[in-house]
Amino acid sequence: MHEIFIKMNEFFQSMGVEGLALNSFIESFFLVPPPDFLLIAMDLANPAKALFYALICTIASAFGGVIGYGIGYWGGRPAFNWLFRKGGKEKFEAVEKLYNKYGTLAVFFSAFTPIPYKVFTIASGILSMNFFKFMLASFFGRGLRFFIVSIVLMLFGEAIKQYIELVIIAVTVIIILFFVILYKKRKSLIKQE
Numbered sequence: 001m002h003e004i005f006i007k008m009n010e011f012f013q014s015m016g017v018e019g020l021a022l023n024s025f026i027e028s029f030f031l032v033p034p035p036d037f038l039l040i041a042m043d044l045a046n047p048a049k050a051l052f053y054a055l056i057c058t059i060a061s062a063f064g065g066v067i068g069y070g071i072g073y074w075g076g077r078p079a080f081n082w083l084f085r086k087g088g089k090e091k092f093e094a095v096e097k098l099y100n101k102y103g104t105l106a107v108f109f110s111a112f113t114p115i116p117y118k119v120f121t122i123a124s125g126i127l128s129m130n131f132f133k134f135m136l137a138s139f140f141g142r143g144l145r146f147f148i149v150s151i152v153l154m155l156f157g158e159a160i161k162q163y164i165e166l167v168i169i170a171v172t173v174i175i176i177l178f179f180v181i182l183y184k185k186r187k188s189l190i191k192q193e
Helices: 002-014 017-027 036-045 047-083 088-102 104-112 117-126 131-192
Strands: none
Touching (some): 036 131, 047 131, 088 117, 104 117
16 A cells, blocks of 8 residues: 555656645545645745645645535445445544534544544535535635645755644644633633623
8 A cells, every 4th residue: 555655646746736736636535645745845845835835735625625525415424434444434433423522623623633634524525514614624724734834844944844743733732722712711701691
């Protein structure tokens, strides 16, 4: 499988910006290498275009999410179980619990973190999540992820490359803390009323 991913990555890389867009689009609903590898390589090769590359990734990935949503909406659980043969039932149940507890934020965090976004795009369709909220969470989540990668590489270059995942995890923790504090404040305000 590792060799197949390397070949796919080489194929996308050979296409340049179009390959980056195609990789980002397909990765939102099917098993291909994450676009991060190609984005990092392109950012380091041409830092002046890093924000442009992040924008391409964001748009293509969010629109790929529409395909994932459609697969889930029209294909249902059988499509999900076929695509995620290993542990498909458990994955879906875990995603469903997150939706029930966090709603749109579950999509946002899957789009932003290393959690497989494709699992959430397809599950969103199955669970008939509000499409507008799904797209909003997808654009913001994917955009935040790709722009952080590109901005960090643009500012620090090769020296920071190996710490990209740590940067994303740190930002994720900060965002989660922000939402937890906001949630608690909101809850206390409701109790006061």
